[in-house]
Amino acid sequence: MIEGAKWRRWVFFYIPLGVFVFVLLFPFYWMMVTTVRPDSELYRPWMAPNYTPFWTLHPTLEHIQYLLGETLFSTWMWNTLLISIVATIISVFCGLLAGYALSRLHFPFAGSLGTGIFITYLVPQTLLFIPLADIIRNFRLGDTPWALILTYPTFLIPFCTWLLMGYFKAIPRELEECARIDGATRWKAMVYIVFPVAVPGILSAGIFAFTLSWNEFIYALVFLSSPAQKTVPVGVTSELIRGDVFYWGPLMAGALLGSIPVAIIYSFFVEHYVAGVTGAVKG
Amino acid sequence: MAVAYVPTSAPAERHSLVSRLLEDERWLALALFLPTVVILGLFIAYPFVEGVLLAVTDAKVGVPGHFVGLNNFAKLWNDSIFQTAVWNTFWYTGVTTVFKLALGLWLALLLNRHFKGKAITRAFVLLPFIIPTVLSTFAWKWMFDPTFSVINWTLYRLGLIHGRINWLSDPDLAMISVIIVNIWRGVPFYAISLLAGLQTINPELQEAAAIDGARPWQRFWHVTWPLLLPVTMVVVLFSVIQTFADFQLVYVLTGGGPANATHLFATYAYQVGIGTGLLSEGAAISLAMFPVLLIVVVIQLLYIRRVETH
Amino acid sequence: MARVLLHNLNKMFDGVHAVKDVNLEIRDKEFVVLVGPSGCGKTTTLRMVAGLESITSGDVLIGDTVVNNLPPMDRDIAMVFQNYALYPHMTVYDNMAFGLKMRKFERTEIGTRVQEAAEILGIQNLLKRKPRQLSGGQRQRVALGRAIVRHPRVFLFDEPLSNLDAKLRVQMRVELKKLHTRLNTTAIYVTHDQVEAMTLGDRVVVMRDGVVQQVGEPLELYNAPVNRFVAGFLGSPGMNFAAVRVSGEKDALRAHKPGFGIEVPPELAPRLAPYVERDVTIGIRPEDLHLSNGSDAAGLCFDAVVEVVEKLGSEILLDLQVGDQTMVAAVEPTVRAKRGDKLRFVVRPDRLHFFDKASEAAI
Numbered sequence: 001m002i003e004g005a006k007w008r009r010w011v012f013f014y015i016p017l018g019v020f021v022f023v024l025l026f027p028f029y030w031m032m033v034t035t036v037r038p039d040s041e042l043y044r045p046w047m048a049p050n051y052t053p054f055w056t057l058h059p060t061l062e063h064i065q066y067l068l069g070e071t072l073f074s075t076w077m078w079n080t081l082l083i084s085i086v087a088t089i090i091s092v093f094c095g096l097l098a099g100y101a102l103s104r105l106h107f108p109f110a111g112s113l114g115t116g117i118f119i120t121y122l123v124p125q126t127l128l129f130i131p132l133a134d135i136i137r138n139f140r141l142g143d144t145p146w147a148l149i150l151t152y153p154t155f156l157i158p159f160c161t162w163l164l165m166g167y168f169k170a171i172p173r174e175l176e177e178c179a180r181i182d183g184a185t186r187w188k189a190m191v192y193i194v195f196p197v198a199v200p201g202i203l204s205a206g207i208f209a210f211t212l213s214w215n216e217f218i219y220a221l222v223f224l225s226s227p228a229q230k231t232v233p234v235g236v237t238s239e240l241i242r243g244d245v246f247y248w249g250p251l252m253a254g255a256l257l258g259s260i261p262v263a264i265i266y267s268f269f270v271e272h273y274v275a276g277v278t279g280a281v282k283g
Numbered sequence: 284m285a286v287a288y289v290p291t292s293a294p295a296e297r298h299s300l301v302s303r304l305l306e307d308e309r310w311l312a313l314a315l316f317l318p319t320v321v322i323l324g325l326f327i328a329y330p331f332v333e334g335v336l337l338a339v340t341d342a343k344v345g346v347p348g349h350f351v352g353l354n355n356f357a358k359l360w361n362d363s364i365f366q367t368a369v370w371n372t373f374w375y376t377g378v379t380t381v382f383k384l385a386l387g388l389w390l391a392l393l394l395n396r397h398f399k400g401k402a403i404t405r406a407f408v409l410l411p412f413i414i415p416t417v418l419s420t421f422a423w424k425w426m427f428d429p430t431f432s433v434i435n436w437t438l439y440r441l442g443l444i445h446g447r448i449n450w451l452s453d454p455d456l457a458m459i460s461v462i463i464v465n466i467w468r469g470v471p472f473y474a475i476s477l478l479a480g481l482q483t484i485n486p487e488l489q490e491a492a493a494i495d496g497a498r499p500w501q502r503f504w505h506v507t508w509p510l511l512l513p514v515t516m517v518v519v520l521f522s523v524i525q526t527f528a529d530f531q532l533v534y535v536l537t538g539g540g541p542a543n544a545t546h547l548f549a550t551y552a553y554q555v556g557i558g559t560g561l562l563s564e565g566a567a568i569s570l571a572m573f574p575v576l577l578i579v580v581v582i583q584l585l586y587i588r589r590v591e592t593h
Numbered sequence: 594m595a596r597v598l599l600h601n602l603n604k605m606f607d608g609v610h611a612v613k614d615v616n617l618e619i620r621d622k623e624f625v626v627l628v629g630p631s632g633c634g635k636t637t638t639l640r641m642v643a644g645l646e647s648i649t650s651g652d653v654l655i656g657d658t659v660v661n662n663l664p665p666m667d668r669d670i671a672m673v674f675q676n677y678a679l680y681p682h683m684t685v686y687d688n689m690a691f692g693l694k695m696r697k698f699e700r701t702e703i704g705t706r707v708q709e710a711a712e713i714l715g716i717q718n719l720l721k722r723k724p725r726q727l728s729g730g731q732r733q734r735v736a737l738g739r740a741i742v743r744h745p746r747v748f749l750f751d752e753p754l755s756n757l758d759a760k761l762r763v764q765m766r767v768e769l770k771k772l773h774t775r776l777n778t779t780a781i782y783v784t785h786d787q788v789e790a791m792t793l794g795d796r797v798v799v800m801r802d803g804v805v806q807q808v809g810e811p812l813e814l815y816n817a818p819v820n821r822f823v824a825g826f827l828g829s830p831g832m833n834f835a836a837v838r839v840s841g842e843k844d845a846l847r848a849h850k851p852g853f854g855i856e857v858p859p860e861l862a863p864r865l866a867p868y869v870e871r872d873v874t875i876g877i878r879p880e881d882l883h884l885s886n887g888s889d890a891a892g893l894c895f896d897a898v899v900e901v902v903e904k905l906g907s908e909i910l911l912d913l914q915v916g917d918q919t920m921v922a923a924v925e926p927t928v929r930a931k932r933g934d935k936l937r938f939v940v941r942p943d944r945l946h947f948f949d950k951a952s953e954a955a956i
Binding site: 090121 | 311329337389408411416428525530580
């Protein structure tokens with residue numbers, strides 16, 4: 001704690017911290033309030049009297065009902081879930097193998113390959129999306145989940161690789177050496193000894209990859225066209241707006257519900273998220 | 284009871300060719316790397332080359348292109364919207380990074396103390412980073428809405444303004460709004476990363492400095508900050524690349540407007556390439572990001588190398 | 594036949610010649626200790642025998658087979674690591690059974706062997722625990738058990754006792770020795786601790802900078818070191834060294850320096866004859882310096898001033914100022930001495946060592 005008078009604690013600590021937390025969380029609160037606020041209250045100009053923006057006395061589920069009943073929201077959720085899970089599995093698998101190779105094996109070009117994976121950051125999605133759209137179409141993957149399932153790993157694998165490399169480095173080499181002396185091949189030692197011990201890392205990588213997939217936007221926007229194929233971010237952006245009119249109620253409901261899967265996983269695995277962020281930064 | 288050596292009673296292991304090959308470090312590494320190399324090659328290297336080729340043609344949607352050399356880039360050079368986008372992107376990246384670093388650092392220092400509910404607070408603080416950007420940006424868009432903005436309402440009630448603030452429809456304000464949302468979204472990432480860095484600093488160093496007579500600010504500047512530098516560098520460089528290539532935020536908040544005032548490289552490339560179907564010009568705009576990204580990544584690599592050889 | 598033969602063994606790491614032309618024969622059932630300071634190449638040599646390091650040149654034979662290109666799993670060896678290397682996600686039983694499972698042993702056979710090893714080591718009641726629930730000594734036993742169940746041809750030990758506290762280390766040392774007698778299997782043991790080397794080894798190999806300095810039974814190395822390094826490495830407190838000049842002629846040689854001088858015993862005179870009027874290094878072990886009771890030959894005595902008195906209970910160490918340098922004497926606990934005392938010491942003529950100043954070889 002900060003040494004000194006109580007007022008100092010308040011001025012230098014509690015108040016700034018409080019302001020930070022408030023500012024960081026307010027938009028989510030706003031999302032929640034708007035979701036359950038009836039249209040009549042929603043569309044009152046802010047200068048009108050009796051305006052109580054911060055809460056509502058007549059919560060309603062009509063926006064959520066509209067969202068789930070009249071739009072393809074549930075389809076989008078399903079799509080996003082499927083794509084995120086499969087892309088995560090692919091990426092963690094590749095990251096696991098590549099991370100092991102980079103941190104444990106000696107082979108020519110190890111340095112270049114490691115740098116190469118790092119260099120993929122030179123080409124973010126917003127640089128590649130136009131030519132990639134062409135390629136996706138040529139492979140006949142346009143407007144299918146596969147367009148995303150196969151392209152998401154491009155930015156997920158590097159991250160998973162670094163994260164897992166950090167975990168592997170912390171596992172003593174003697175474990176594998178002992179396994180190999182005990183009679184295991186390199187492959188078996190890797191699978192039966194190293195991977196089980198790296199499970200916390202695998203979990204962190206998976207959770208992070210899932211979150212990043214859920215968050216991806218531009219590839220989904222460009223590669224998917226039919227409403228039934230869209231993911232949650234794209235669907236919410238394109239289908240809940242008619243012309244210039246924003247249906248704020250369902251829109252906020254969509255934003256809220258669309259955040260829930262990630263928020264749920266987050267709440268169970270907070271430590272793994274933090275470990276993931278710090279691992280990526282330190283590694 | 285002497286336990287003598289007994290030849291193993293298990294059947295001798297016959298090693299298949301594959302098994303023997305994989306015992307060799309080099310073959311094993313090849314096998315392990317294969318899936319990654321295939322995916323990255325197909326979906327990064329190949330499109331990159333395609334993109335470069337595209338940018339030197341005049342292809343449009345449905346119309347194959349002919350080689351036109353650097354025409355597209357010349358066009359862009361004289362395009363006022365492109366110039367705005369370039370300026371915007373640098374300005375956007377620069378300002379947000381400075382603020383994210385400062386605020387993130389402050390928040391990290393606050394979170395580094397021990398207080399009740401620390402874990403929960405830390406968990407909540409990370410939320411803007413976890414929730415999908417597009418969705419939280421919509422919340423901000425609603426908060427900025429000219430007619431129904433809650434921010435305007437609050438400021439009005441507090442007597443700070445008398446008319447509405449056109450957060451998103453005034454060109455200058457729109458840029459500021461976009462910057463605000465980016466900072467809001469980025470502070471948690473900076474804070475948590477810097478917090479991790481802070482936690483690796485031995486508290487005894489601070490205590491020794493205090494005993495030596497250093498005041499809080501001096502302790503920070505001379506003890507904490509230098510030790511935090513490696514983590515800071517990594518975070519900043521990482522974030523700069525992400526921010527420079529940002530798309531989602533501006534697309535949702537303003538679409539690049541009003542009147543193309545808030546375009547960044549990415550959103551303009553989208554508008555030109557996908558929106559109006561001028562594929563090659565869109566590709567050129569995207570590619571224009573490359574030199575800057577290259578410089579940043581090279582700096583990062585050099586820095587890492589320097590840190591590692593220390 | 595499970596002897597191990599190292600023939601002209603060399604290892605290069607990135608331009609560093611870590612192991613230089615090592616030739617060694619470890620006989621069947623023998624317990625050989627490789628000892629030396631860090632970086633001397635002992636661990637690298639062990640790892641080459643295990644197959645964990647590639648061999649730059651030379652051969653390793655186990656039994657009569659050249660094993661250079663055999664992967665570790667095919668060499669029929671077992672290794673105990675300094676950090677135990679227990680698989681953290683498996684129980685003690687599974688840790689010990691792992692090697693047998695990899696070799697596709699029958700479940701019943703595995704059970705028998707694990708029980709057998711567990712009984713030998715006294716860890717039967719720990720079989721269901723995980724490594725993190727065990728103390729350091731228990732983990733060490735599990736590591737040993739894991740090696741024993743395999744009934745290997747050769748045991749390899751890589752500083753297994755270094756991580757234990759002093760008391761436990763002494764206890765485990767004795768147990769290891771008993772274990773070896775019981776198991777009667779060839780063993781190669783690496784350590785930097787000369788006490789372990791002396792007490793455990795049938796033969797000891799002293800290494801330095803990748804080169805084998807001397808091979809032989811412990812007492813042989815102790816009493817007849819071939820060079821200054823081996824002389825100084827074994828024994829604690831270490832041997833006292835002094836640079837002295839040899840003068841005189843034929844049978845009446847003296848080794849002396851300012852503040853110190855003794856007659857060279859007639860048995861050693863011929864060996865030192867070539868060094869007249871030159872400097873050599875003399876070595877005397879602390880326990881070979883005795884307080885003179887006045888009746889000793891004057892030629893073998895010298896005076897020294899006591900600087901520090903260290904009473905260990907079993908003996909007393911006297912730090913002495915001899916001329917311009919310090920020497921240590923280990924004397925009986927009944928000796929009364931205090932700082933500043935000037936005492937007369939006598940050396941036994943058969944306990945003197947001389948070394949060439951340049952090559953450091955024993956004279």
